[in-house]
Amino acid sequence: MVSSEYEREIAARFATFDQDGNGWIDREDFSVAAKALLAEFGTAARSDQGQALYAGAEAFWQGMAGMADRDGDQRITREEFVTCAVKRLRDNPERFAEIARPFLHAALALADSGGAATVAGTARLLRALGVPQGRAEAAAAALDTDGDGKVGETECVQAFARYFTVPEQPGAGA
Numbered sequence: 001m002v003s004s005e006y007e008r009e010i011a012a013r014f015a016t017f018d019q020d021g022n023g024w025i026d027r028e029d030f031s032v033a034a035k036a037l038l039a040e041f042g043t044a045a046r047s048d049q050g051q052a053l054y055a056g057a058e059a060f061w062q063g064m065a066g067m068a069d070r071d072g073d074q075r076i077t078r079e080e081f082v083t084c085a086v087k088r089l090r091d092n093p094e095r096f097a098e099i100a101r102p103f104l105h106a107a108l109a110l111a112d113s114g115g116a117a118t119v120a121g122t123a124r125l126l127r128a129l130g131v132p133q134g135r136a137e138a139a140a141a142a143l144d145t146d147g148d149g150k151v152g153e154t155e156c157v158q159a160f161a162r163y164f165t166v167p168e169q170p171g172a173g174a
Contacts, residue, residue, distance in 0.1 A: 010085040013164055014078045016130065017064075025064070025076040030057040030103075033129055040128035041110040049109055056103035063099025085164060097161035104157050116150035119143070 017025040019032040034057040035045075043049050068076045068084035076084075111121025119140045126136035143151040143159055 007082050007086060010164070011078055011082050013085075014081045016164075017076075017081070019130070023078070025068075025081065026074060027058070027061050027065075030061040033057060034103075036128045037107055037110055037125060040124055043110060049106065052109065053103070053106040056106040060100055060103040067095075067099070093161040093164075096164060097157045100160055101153075101157050104160060105153060108151070108153055108156060111151075116152065117156070119149055119151060122151045122156070 014025070015021075017029055019029040019036075031054070034050075034053045037043075037053060038045055038050050043053075045051075045054065064084075065074065065076065068080045070080050070083070107125050108117040108122070111117035111125050117125075122140035122143060123133075123136045126139060127133055131139070139159075140151060143155050145152075145155060
């Protein structure tokens with residue numbers, strides 16, 4: 001049995017994807033996120049990095065719509081999002097991670113410094129996506145598991161999937 005508290009936590013995470021605040025997630029939200037990241041890092045949309053980010057955003061949208069858009073209207077409502085997270089993703093967060101991977105890979109490349117994303121760059125990524133500064137910095141620092149100032153893609157993808165599919169434990173988070 002899934003608790004209503006769990007459903008409330010997942011529903012609150014819906015806003016992370018609803019970039020324009022119109023009450024649903026659609027392809028445009030993924031485009032808005034890509035534009036925000038490119039602007040934050042001063043990267044041109046027509047550059048290789050920009051094209052990779054847009055391609056990753058499109059792949060992410062397609063994967064998410066395929067899992068969550070139950071009525072096929074090319075919009076994911078809060079209810080569809082929660083149902084997808086609760087019924088489909090909770091038991092298999094790796095699936096969510098894999099649909100997010102191309103976008104996250106391209107996003108982390110924007111924050112790259114010498115072959116890996118930096119903690120500071122990762123915090124910038126999160127802030128550009130609407131995460132409050134303190135929480136973004138804490139989340140990015142937590143991803144640096146070996147203390148070298150770098151964030152690995154595998155850890156980032158896994159943490160991303162956990163955030164959207166596993167409720168926070170009491171006392172966790174910022």
